[in-house]
Amino acid sequence: MSEKLHIIGVVGLGLMGSSIIVALLKSGCQVIAVTPLPEELEEGTQRILEQLQLADDMHLLKENQPTYTKNLTVSSDYKALINCQLVIECIIELEEIKKSVYQQIEAVVPISCVIASNTSAIPINILQQYLQHPSRFMGIHWAEPAYATRFLEITCGEKTDVSLAEMVQEEAIHWEKEPTLLYKDIRGFITNRLLYAAYRQGFELINQGVVGMAGLDKCFQYDIGSWITIMGIFKRMDYVGLNHYFQTYQTIFPKLCNSHEVPRQMEEILQTKGRGIHNLKGLYPHSEQSAKQLEHNFAIFNEEIYRLADRYRNRLKELNLAEPNGKQ
Amino acid sequence: MSEKLHIIGVVGLGLMGSSIIVALLKSGCQVIAVTPLPEELEEGTQRILEQLQLADDMHLLKENQPTYTKNLTVSSDYKALINCQLVIECIIELEEIKKSVYQQIEAVVPISCVIASNTSAIPINILQQYLQHPSRFMGIHWAEPAYATRFLEITCGEKTDVSLAEMVQEEAIHWEKEPTLLYKDIRGFITNRLLYAAYRQGFELINQGVVGMAGLDKCFQYDIGSWITIMGIFKRMDYVGLNHYFQTYQTIFPKLCNSHEVPRQMEEILQTKGRGIHNLKGLYPHSEQSAKQLEHNFAIFNEEIYRLADRYRNRLKELNLAEPNGKQ
Incomplete structure (x- = not known):
């Protein structure tokens, strides 16, 4: 079990967000799932439970479902993130909306909390400028479905504290991942860059x-x-x-x-x-x-x-x- | 079962040659195995039987071993190739020796017989010039072990009759391969070229x-x-x-x-x-x-x-x- 990143927030309960939530629950984390849209609370919760069922159907869960759901909190209030050690943003790929989400996250979480984006469209260097404390910000890029894939790219922006990114890489092993650390933010990630060649x-x-x-x-x-x-x-x-x-x-x-x-x-x-x-x-x-x-x-x-x-x-x-x- | 390429000669009984022989026997072909070195006849035969046993251990044989060995002839005399529809050369990667082997093959086989090299070192365009009838010559490049891999590259030289190469590609499906046809001889084959990029x-x-x-x-x-x-x-x-x-x-x-x-x-x-x-x-x-x-x-x-x-x-x-x- 991950020790340094045990309480993790996920903002955005779409397909990718809910899949990441299940991956984290599955590895024993406590997850605070936040949707910025109150009307999506019910639908989002439902989506998480469906993903959990899928993971169960794939025989990927060691315990029964309630063991995991008791570690899950779903809320439309950012304040629920107050004790998080890491918050992962998985919302729509629009810079302006992400900016406002980071502001709301930073207003709540402790200074030691790592903030990450699952973006595959916007450079980390650009998103980073919207943070009050940019050194704690990085990309954490998952593959679908997050609970049944090992791939994980952790991407540093120019202002990211590399030692924080290395800590996340180490902890991600406890999420049953084989994480790759990118010391610099390049367009298209590693796999894409090599595949395009x-x-x-x-x-x-x-x-x-x-x-x-x-x-x-x-x-x-x-x-x-x-x-x-x-x-x-x-x-x-x-x-x-x-x-x-x-x-x-x-x-x-x-x-x-x-x-x-x-x-x-x-x-x-x-x-x-x-x-x-x-x-x-x-x-x-x-x-x-x-x-x-x-x-x-x-x-x-x-x-x-x-x-x-x-x-x-x-x-x-x-x-x-x-x-x-x-x-x- | 391959119809147009049913009687196949393999010259060279090293590891690759004997592995190819087993791949062909396994798919129902009659194989004439020739070693240019009489002193290697016994050792070569032993090597083929060992490879056949390995294929059996992997549960890749549908029939018992004698069903396959009865389709195998091992000889140190090129004349044994007289009825072959295809002869595959798998000897040492030395141009001069290959040249002499092609001369001896061509002296025996019918004009309709396809001749191929398993080379991965010498361009087909170069080897082709040593043949009296270069249009029937091409590369057939196997992966190791030949009886437990699907990969097969068929490479045309400048003078290769493309319709012959297409025929080999079609028949190679009966060898349980997923053959790729290269219309031009490029250095490093397809996979290597892309991998090097x-x-x-x-x-x-x-x-x-x-x-x-x-x-x-x-x-x-x-x-x-x-x-x-x-x-x-x-x-x-x-x-x-x-x-x-x-x-x-x-x-x-x-x-x-x-x-x-x-x-x-x-x-x-x-x-x-x-x-x-x-x-x-x-x-x-x-x-x-x-x-x-x-x-x-x-x-x-x-x-x-x-x-x-x-x-x-x-x-x-x-x-x-x-x-x-x-x-x-």
């Missing part, structure tokens, strides 16, 4: 006629998919043998795509208002049935890979605790 | 002090790892919703790393002769125990993810058969 290269190969899109996806599914979950990309180099990589770096780096252009496929999609499986207009052909199939199967897969990854997480604990030589 | 970006973020190496690996393990196996990176965009990506492309592409420089960490490793877990000098700290743990656990994981992926492969068959709009 791969997308850029992938579109180039497709547009040069080297490979088809489905062919490329299969490489990722069945090659990278066969090892990524237990080692990541850098530990992979140690596993394969570093000596194999040096020459390839020299050969391949100068051949990588450096374009700034948005690929033509993305331009075309913008014009046709394609939203992928959500309106059946995407990079791939979709039918209502195939879209539903994918959604349904992904939900099950997510649960299965979560469990599978967990077995190796425990077995390789010694290895995973090892930090690479030098933090950077 | 991610490595380049990853090293930049690490060297800029944004994130540590272990933190970055965790993002890949627990974020990308949670979906890559069932959708790849492009289908992922359709799943998340394409509309979210356009603006990010515009924002992130100009910020991606375009350096040609080999990262300083790789230079340092070259100097210290680090080979990762193989000599316990790597990007991460390793002990003999942690290296063994990783190897052992990866072997089990490989089996588990192979099975897991297979369940979704069948469930999403309709979707996976769908080709993206336009091949390129």
Whole structure:
């Protein structure tokens, strides 16, 4: 159980907020859930209970539901946050509204309380300027559903006290997360930044006629998919043998795509208002049935890979605790 | 069962060759295994039987072992390849030796026989020039162990008859593969090319002090790892919703790393002769125990993810058969 962050406030009871609340309850925290909109109190409470039921259906709860709900307070009054050690804001991605929420949080919580945003749209450096005490502010970015994913990015803004962010990272292990600390606020987070480098290269190969899109996806599914979950990309180099990589770096780096252009496929999609499986207009052909199939199967897969990854997480604990030589 | 490629020759009975032989036997092919070195006949045969036993231990064989071994011929005489529809060369990565092997294969096989190399070191365009009939030559690149992985890259050289490569891709589905066709021979194959784009970006973020190496690996393990196996990176965009990506492309592409420089960490490793877990000098700290743990656990994981992926492969068959709009 997290010791330094035991009483945690969550502001915003939407899908993401309620999912985070369940993740925190599940790891033994006391949660103060606040909605700025009194009319959403009932609906928000209902949403939390539904998410808790889903976690239970996935057999992720060690105790019965009341053991967790007794640690939950739902309120539309910011004053309920008075004893919080951490407050996570999960409201709509509008700067002005977030600003007013931070003011109301800071008016109530003790000076030692960490304040965080789950934003994926607004830079932490920008949000930070709205705080009276910006050094206690950081990004804590969760993956959906928060109670059944290990991913967590903790992002420092320019004014964030890094030691506070490191403390949150340490405590987040007790939330059953595998948290990554970003010492600087970069656009698009870590995963996106690296994925976009791969997308850029992938579109180039497709547009040069080297490979088809489905062919490329299969490489990722069945090659990278066969090892990524237990080692990541850098530990992979140690596993394969570093000596194999040096020459390839020299050969391949100068051949990588450096374009700034948005690929033509993305331009075309913008014009046709394609939203992928959500309106059946995407990079791939979709039918209502195939879209539903994918959604349904992904939900099950997510649960299965979560469990599978967990077995190796425990077995390789010694290895995973090892930090690479030098933090950077 | 593959109809057009039913009698398949494999030249070279090393670890990779014998693993490919078992993959082919397992899918019902008749295999003519040839070693150019008569003194390796016994050892090579032993190696194939060991690999077959390993596949059996993994419960990957539907029939008992003799059902497969009766389809296997092992010989040190190239003449045994006389009826082959495909011959795969899996010998040492030395151009001169490969050249002589192709000459001996071509002297025996019918004109309709496809000839392929499992090379990962020498461009197909270069090897192709050593063939009398270069249009029937291509790369067929397997992942280890060949009988327990789905990944397969089929690479055309400049002179390869693309319709032959497409035929091999189609037949490879009967070898229980998810084959990717590369219409052009690029250095480093598809997966490596995209991975190196991610490595380049990853090293930049690490060297800029944004994130540590272990933190970055965790993002890949627990974020990308949670979906890559069932959708790849492009289908992922359709799943998340394409509309979210356009603006990010515009924002992130100009910020991606375009350096040609080999990262300083790789230079340092070259100097210290680090080979990762193989000599316990790597990007991460390793002990003999942690290296063994990783190897052992990866072997089990490989089996588990192979099975897991297979369940979704069948469930999403309709979707996976769908080709993206336009091949390129």
